Amino acid sequence: AQSVAQPEDQVNVAEGNPLTVKCTYSVSGNPYLFWYVQYPNRGLQFLLKYITGDNLVKGSYGFEAEFNKSQTSFHLKKPSALVSDSALYFCAVRDVNSGYSTLTFGKGTMLLVSP
Amino acid sequence: DGGITQSPKYLFRKEGQNVTLSCEQNLNHDAMYWYRQDPGQGLRLIYYSQIVNDFQKGDIAEGYSVSREKKESFPLTVTSAQKNPTAFYLCASSIDSGAKNSPLHFGNGTRLTVT
Numbered sequence: 125a126q127s128v129a130q131p132e133d134q135v136n137v138a139e140g141n142p143l144t145v146k147c148t149y150s151v152s153g154n155p156y157l158f159w160y161v162q163y164p165n166r167g168l169q170f171l172l173k174y175i176t177g178d179n180l181v182k183g184s185y186g187f188e189a190e191f192n193k194s195q196t197s198f199h200l201k202k203p204s205a206l207v208s209d210s211a212l213y214f215c216a217v218r219d220v221n222s223g224y225s226t227l228t229f230g231k232g233t234m235l236l237v238s239p
Numbered sequence: 240d241g242g243i244t245q246s247p248k249y250l251f252r253k254e255g256q257n258v259t260l261s262c263e264q265n266l267n268h269d270a271m272y273w274y275r276q277d278p279g280q281g282l283r284l285i286y287y288s289q290i291v292n293d294f295q296k297g298d299i300a301e302g303y304s305v306s307r308e309k310k311e312s313f314p315l316t317v318t319s320a321q322k323n324p325t326a327f328y329l330c331a332s333s334i335d336s337g338a339k340n341s342p343l344h345f346g347n348g349t350r351l352t353v354t
Binding site for chain 2: 133156158160165166167168169170173175214218219220226227229230231232
């Protein structure tokens with residue numbers, strides 16, 4: 125079985141400050157990990173993914189995420205937040221070693237960036 | 240410009256009526272998915288299809304039906320048997336369901352309200 129936890133329903137940060145949105149996962153084998161962003165009344169947009177290799181993954185709009193196998197985490201980060209980053213963020217996981225698996229999503233974290 | 244088109248954006252129905260949500264993609268993707276999004280619950284998988292004329296139940300398939308007669312199209316019918324049909328419905332696709340590291344591409348969703 126595979127699962128994802130996003131422990132924070134909401135993260136508040138001031139514009140210009142660094143931001144972190146947390147994600148932990150559980151899979152029986154190795155994970156493929158993804159981050160998506162959703163703006164109001166829109167679909168999800170892909171931000172970045174971890175497949176293998178470098179633990180620090182860079183993605184769209186200046187976002188990056190750090191894969192930590194020992195802590196089973198994949199936190200999303202950005203050095204300097206923008207008001208326009210305010211949105212709903214989803215972490216997702218897929219088990220590399222399963223015969224077939226669809227993506228499992230976390231419940232989402234609302235990021236609010238204040239001016 | 241390739242993408243996924245969901246229509247209509249907003250849909251209103253009376254209780255007891257079946258309703259069909261449209262999803263069309265011109266990305267030449269093999270796999271297509273339907274998710275339901277409710278506040279605070281993240282995305283839950285309803286049905287998915289890995290190839291034309293084949294589809295599988297997801298985690299919450301009861302009260303829903305799908306068809307995959309064409310590669311480009313994956314319509315979802317919400318039947319009167321679905322107890323709580325009011326939700327935001329998202330359609331997605333990926334290049335190949337077997338390529339586990341390929342991200343999903345999402346449509347902009349249909350918001351269904353049943354009264």
